[in-house]
Amino acid sequence: MTNNSTATQIPFVGYLELNDGEPHLVAHECRSCGARFFDRRNLCANCSGAEFKSVAVATHGTLRSFSIVAFAGPGVEVPFVAALVDCDGTTVRGNLINCDPTPDAVHLGMAVRLATYSLGADSNGVEAINYGFEPDLGKETR
Amino acid sequence: MSASEEVWVLGINMTKFGKYPDLDAVDLAANAVIAALADGGVTMKDIGVVAAGNLLGNGAASGQNVLKQVGQTGVPIYNVSNACATGATAIRTVVMAIRAGEVDMGLAVGVEKLSGVGLLGPGGQGNKDAGWEPKGRYGAVGGIDGRLGTQAMPGVFAQVGMEYLHTYGQTDVSVFARISEKNHSHSTLNPLAAYNKAMTYDQIINDVMISYPNTRPMCSANCDGAAAAVLVSGSKLKTMSLEQRRRAVKISASVLTSDPYQEACQVLPDVNTLTRNAAKIAYEQSGVGPADLDLVELHDCFATAELVHYDNLGLCAPGEAVSFFESGAPWRDGKTPVNVSGGLQSKGHPISATGIANVWEICHHLRGEAGPRQIEGAKVGLAHVIGLGSACGVHVLEKSSV
Ligand SMILES: [Zn+2]
Secondary structure (H helix, E strand, C coil), rough: CCCHHHHHEEECCCEECCCCCCCEEEEEEECCCCEEECCCCCCCCCCCCCCCCEECCCCCCCCEEEEEECCCCCCCCCCCCEEEEEEECCHHHEEECCCCCCCCCCCCCCEEEEEEEEEECCCCCEEEEEEEEEEEECCCCC | CCCCCEEEEEEEEEEECCCCCCCHHHHHHHHHHHHHHHHCCHHHCCCCCCEEECCCCCCCCCCHHHHHHHCCCCCEEEEEEEEEEEHHHHHHHHHHHHCCCCCCCCEEEEEEECCCCCCCCCCCCCCHHHHHEEEEECCCCCCCCCCCCCCCCCHHHHHHHHHHHHHHHCCCCCCHHHHHHHHHHCCCCCCCCCCCCCHHHHHHHHHEEEEECCHHHHHHCCCEEEEEEEEEHHHHHHCCCCCHHHHHEEEEEEEEEEECCCCCCCCCCCCCHHHHHHHHHHHHHHHHHHCCCCCCECCCHHHHHHHHHHHHHHHHCCCCCCHHCCCCCCCCCCCCCCCCCCHHCCCCCCCCHHHHHHHHHHHHHHHHHHHCCCCCHHHHHHHHEEEECEEEEEEEEECCCC
């Protein structure tokens, strides 16, 4: 990531880190029980602990579940693949991207990796960057 | 009365589910209440507490507005809201009031006007021209539906079913459409179902795809409907007529749970753990086991959901839901008939009415009044609902021995 990208890019969600090495997700990990969360926290949902540390989430994982969404609310482009990815023990939701949204192309258990893409620039020229998961062909075993 | 006071269903009714262009939610709720009172042989003057559910009416069919049409007796009214478990929550509220000894008779009612309502779920992805600005608990600069997976119900529950297959190393998604085939077939015998049409496996998989693997007939049917139940304490019931005692149905277990923390439960709603917990408590409370159940109405809001609840309710051994279905067990002539009403996929799912209508279906069989779709000799049944977010209601019901 180059320096000028920090000025003109914004992550789509707060837990996507674009400026610290390769893009990756950062979770709040409970210091008491190790439960991980992606949202702003009050306390830990598992143990009510109050202290969290930021941890990098694995960028490679396996497809734990999915649905190919063909009907959605207004303004949501379809079809897309809604995915649940097991990233080395931390489950993450996102879209499966760079992959045909068809049952022939998507398999439970397939190897995937984090990838980013642009959602376009706003009127100030700031580009929003989102993450998804793409087939990890190097690891694909099927 | 004591905390161990028995609670019985004295009168219960559901309207036909379907389209009611000329009736509003208050009319539908009032019709169900009037019929439930008549079914129990009592009037509003006998009712000591009311619990009412109506999610999408913005208060239009509050308990107060229903009583304004059927009898403003001044009793306490609890307007309850628990997503698709709202009806079961209304029943649970009345059960608690009776068990607490505050009243000896109460009314639960749920109603929804849903016909013509499209896909329930969020939409919109924000307006980038206004400037990307982080908002909400995820610091998202736009709407997340469709950008971070799906928040719409058909896709959420599709993932619930697909995750089950993945967990147990299975890949054949055809079981989901075959579950739907069963429920649509069952509904042909239910005159109160919104849809009474049998559908073949091929018709189901070739229908409009909503969220793979769920096609349209594999999704719960949006429709209008209401259901109401009059509950009575065991000691009050003892003072009532032989006919009332004979038709009364015992609530052997009444359980409501919420979702306990599990890894990933804030990523994809976990509808499994709270159902397993509710079932465990319900079997303990009632002394009834899954093998004793003559019929089950479970929350098949999508075909992909029905599969996981075979397992969650202990109807099969862990991981064996697919083979349980393939054995024919949940068909109406099988070992454990599931959703002989047609289920939410064909009977319909007017949200707040659903948790009471499921109990009505069980009562109908236990009373031996289900006509052509009667499960012969039914003595024990279980009604289950899930509200996403999540809430789970389980009621175990037993035939009167009078
Ligand atoms: Zn914790």
